[in-house]
Amino acid sequence: MSEVVTALGAMSGTSLDGVDAAVLRTDGERIEGFGPAGYRPYSSEERAILRSALGRWNGPEVDAATRVVEDVHAEILSGFAEVDLIGFHGQTLAHEPRGRGTLQVGDGTRLAQVLHRPVVWDFRSEDVRKGGEGAPLAPFYHFALTRWIGASEPLAVLNLGGVGNLTWVDPRRERPEEDGALIAFDTGPANALMDDLMLRRRGVARDEGGGLADAGRVDESIVNAFLALPFFARQPPKSLDRDQFAALGRAVENLPDADAVATLTACSARAVGQGLLHCPTAPTRLLVTGGGRHNTTLMRWIAKEARCAVEPVEAHGLDGDMLEAQAFAFLAVRVLRGLPTSAPGTTGVGAPLVGGIVSQPEMSTRSAGSGRAL
Numbered sequence: 001m002s003e004v005v006t007a008l009g010a011m012s013g014t015s016l017d018g019v020d021a022a023v024l025r026t027d028g029e030r031i032e033g034f035g036p037a038g039y040r041p042y043s044s045e046e047r048a049i050l051r052s053a054l055g056r057w058n059g060p061e062v063d064a065a066t067r068v069v070e071d072v073h074a075e076i077l078s079g080f081a082e083v084d085l086i087g088f089h090g091q092t093l094a095h096e097p098r099g100r101g102t103l104q105v106g107d108g109t110r111l112a113q114v115l116h117r118p119v120v121w122d123f124r125s126e127d128v129r130k131g132g133e134g135a136p137l138a139p140f141y142h143f144a145l146t147r148w149i150g151a152s153e154p155l156a157v158l159n160l161g162g163v164g165n166l167t168w169v170d171p172r173r174e175r176p177e178e179d180g181a182l183i184a185f186d187t188g189p190a191n192a193l194m195d196d197l198m199l200r201r202r203g204v205a206r207d208e209g210g211g212l213a214d215a216g217r218v219d220e221s222i223v224n225a226f227l228a229l230p231f232f233a234r235q236p237p238k239s240l241d242r243d244q245f246a247a248l249g250r251a252v253e254n255l256p257d258a259d260a261v262a263t264l265t266a267c268s269a270r271a272v273g274q275g276l277l278h279c280p281t282a283p284t285r286l287l288v289t290g291g292g293r294h295n296t297t298l299m300r301w302i303a304k305e306a307r308c309a310v311e312p313v314e315a316h317g318l319d320g321d322m323l324e325a326q327a328f329a330f331l332a333v334r335v336l337r338g339l340p341t342s343a344p345g346t347t348g349v350g351a352p353l354v355g356g357i358v359s360q361p362e363m364s365t366r367s368a369g370s371g372r373a374l
């Protein structure tokens, strides 16, 4: 094992709920252990600023959102001591890998100065520049986790965030960038459309526990029309922008609240079912992470789609609220060590690629990450 370091990862995801931060001990290949974690929810004002910048590529909304992202991260990350380096995901504001690219905001150079630690950041842009989807990136961490839990057969990890993403892992391979080790892609919407609907209609952040969906009736014609979209038949890799399926949100607009959220929940669950059809072999189990695993209706409906055990990652001693933050701690160490963070099987990039920018605290300019020593 190479030198193990203490890395702090931070994630601000498509749900716009807040910033997760978590410490991981790793050499960038294997996990040695987990450390403390924290969460800083966005205030409703901060969330509104972020929301109004979604889908924009520049302008005052983007500048304001960038400031929120940097300030909130500086606040939460300064509360962690004894950390060797930081993996800062930042915020995706717009994502069009086959078009205008991907917009990742939050300047790691500024954070490195404020936090006096090396910061690895902007993990997605180089992958997109090289023809990849730029997402999902957690799969390389999923590979390490699969080994950490001692799995010996292919399994799948499902993240239910604003958007859903699925990783099929073969733990018998030596390295995550090897052909056949990982197949990963976004499945469809997970919570984002449901959250938007709950906020619009009821002024609350989410369908707590999936209780409202459970009381509703699914409109099968809307679900079937949704699943007929070309995205679902498309072979992976493939990735999504948060609001790519906004038309589905409009399609349920005339349904009563419970039926509308039930229909969105069914779409998210059935999209996972479609995703499972793209796995090279049937996974022996499906480990679920991300906030959507707290939605028991969504979990029950996903279990109906999967022909294997569906279990929250907690069943294996992991923390599904912090797994993405840990992933960016892990990826930061990989970037520092010059190890790939994406591969043809995860983002469709032509060859395994080391993504990310490294900013040292004493530096005022950026330098591309390339195996620099700590």
Ligand SMILES: Nc1ncnc2c1ncn2[C@@H]1O[C@H](COP(=O)(O)OP(=O)(O)OP(=O)(O)O)[C@@H](O)[C@H]1O
Residues within 6 Å of the ligand: 011, 012, 013, 014, 015, 016, 017, 159, 160, 161, 162, 163, 164, 191, 192, 195, 205, 206, 207, 208, 209, 210, 289, 290, 291, 292, 294, 295, 324
């Ligand atoms: N108790 C709960 N009941 C229902 N839904 C919940 C619950 N807790 C969390 N969620 C859902 O999980 C979402 C947050 O999930 P998570 O933090 O994994 O998303 P994210 O990291 O922002 O998104 P992404 O992975 O797409 O980047 C919330 O917006 C909410 O919809």
Ligand SMILES: CC(=O)N[C@H]1[C@@H]2OC[C@@H](O2)[C@@H](O)[C@@H]1O[C@H](C)C(=O)O
Residues within 6 Å of the ligand: 013, 014, 092, 095, 102, 134, 135, 136, 137, 138, 139, 159, 161, 162, 163, 164, 165, 186, 239, 240, 324
């Ligand atoms: C472009 C972008 O930010 N994508 C996110 C989003 O949220 C979930 C899904 O869509 C996934 O592709 C990705 O995040 C996770 C952390 C990833 O890169 O693995």
